[in-house]
Amino acid sequence: MKIGIDLRPLLHGKASGVAVYTHSLVSEMIKHKEHEFVLFLSGSKSEYSHIMDDFSGANIKKVFWKVPNRILNFGFWFLNYPKVDLGLDAMFLPDMRPIRLPKGTAKIVTCHDLSFLRFSRFFSWKSRFWYKLNSPKNYFRTADKVISVSKFTKKELERLCGVASEVVYEGASISDESDTAAVSEKYNLPARYLLSLSTLEPRKNLKRVIEAFQKAKVDCDLVVAGDFDTSVFSKLKLPSSDRVHLIGEIAETEKKALYGMSDGLVYVSLYEGFGLPPLEAMWCGKPVLTSKDSPMEEVCGKYGVYVDPYDVADISAGIRELITADKDPKEIAEHARKFSWRDAAKRTLEIIESSL
Structure with missing residues (x-):
């Protein structure tokens, strides 16, 4: 399969849970040489300098949309442009991000939590505006497959959005470089x-x-x-x-x-x-x-x-x-150690394969 992966959660190198999830999971996914991976990034290469060497191989291609991510999101939201037409079978989004795909490209997205629906008062006005533009309920409903990171999130997604999903637990990996x-x-x-x-x-x-x-x-x-x-x-x-x-x-x-x-x-x-x-x-x-x-x-x-x-x-x-x-x-x-990124990557790829 030719699988696109949205790496925008790694922009600027913020050590958020979503960034750790994206980096750790994708690092394991790309080891599956039977698939071709197209990694989707926006902005300049310098903004991803902290991870460029982590994702390489004969089965990997990186595609940069050389515009700032905010401008790209504006195009996705208001202009329905540009369409990410890279000849993909499927696009995997490790987090809810705006994107436009051509017909025939399956969209698989991970739902980490629904705090923005349950506790919107805890978010800044900018974040609330962002989620309003993204319309989470519609976003998940229009995906071909949704992955939940826990049984708890699976139940929340069903209750709040009426969306079925499949559970894939996260893993853990701690760097041994600590002094x-x-x-x-x-x-x-x-x-x-x-x-x-x-x-x-x-x-x-x-x-x-x-x-x-x-x-x-x-x-x-x-x-x-x-x-x-x-x-x-x-x-x-x-x-x-x-x-x-x-x-x-x-x-x-x-x-x-x-x-x-x-x-x-x-x-x-x-x-x-x-x-x-x-x-x-x-x-x-x-x-x-x-x-x-x-x-x-x-x-x-x-x-x-x-x-x-x-x-x-x-x-x-x-x-x-x-x-x-x-x-x-x-x-x-x-x-x-029962929770591993290797197992998470294997299960995620199985779900992506089943989306076609």
Whole structure:
């Protein structure tokens, strides 16, 4: 098959969950030499310099639309132009992105979550405008196949959009390049800490997490890592504490060290579609504090400590339990390795093949 893949989620190298998903999954997909892959990118090659060497081979072709992504999106939205006519059998979109395809080209898209329908108040006006233009319900309904990253997201997609989908779990892969001493020195990490790692936005529930951490009075600090939207993040009015360290966005190569030196991960989000950081933490043998009635239960199984994300007292008790959790790091890591990008790529290709 001749399969197109939209690599625009990798634009600028932001370390979001969608970017990690795109990079990790596509890296495995292109190993299947029986297929020809056409990688679709927009803007200039310099904007993808961080990944250009990661996607190469005799069965791979890169196609650049040499216009800024915003202008390209404008054309897709309002002019129905340009059509991405590359002689493809199918186009795979690792995330919901505007695109126009000729008749006969199957469209397969991944749905990561429906937070923009469930919690639109948590998004900036720019993001709300973007989703309004994309019309998520119509977008997924017009796809030939939709992939959900969890059973939870599959149910949400059916309930909110009336769209059937197939579940393909994400994988985890942590870079071995981490220099523990260098990372510790760079961020001035405390001797003992719990880690919170995510994009820092309201639905990640950071305000309640910090309040709960202060109430827990445990013998460790809280390190908060992740990129954030300034216009939204500034409205959170986070509690101040000299035991809470906001270190900002981190590199993929620093994750293993940050997870490895921690006592565990705190990931008590109000809404997720999958929850990649919990899987990454377990990959490193670390226990996870996370939300009840969420897809993280599918991911963490018996190795998670589950709390009500709206209840500060419950989160606080969970933090104390996480600190004292008697869970075997080897067992935790073995559980995490049941989720692999190789398996995800194989299943994704099977779904793409079935779209014709």
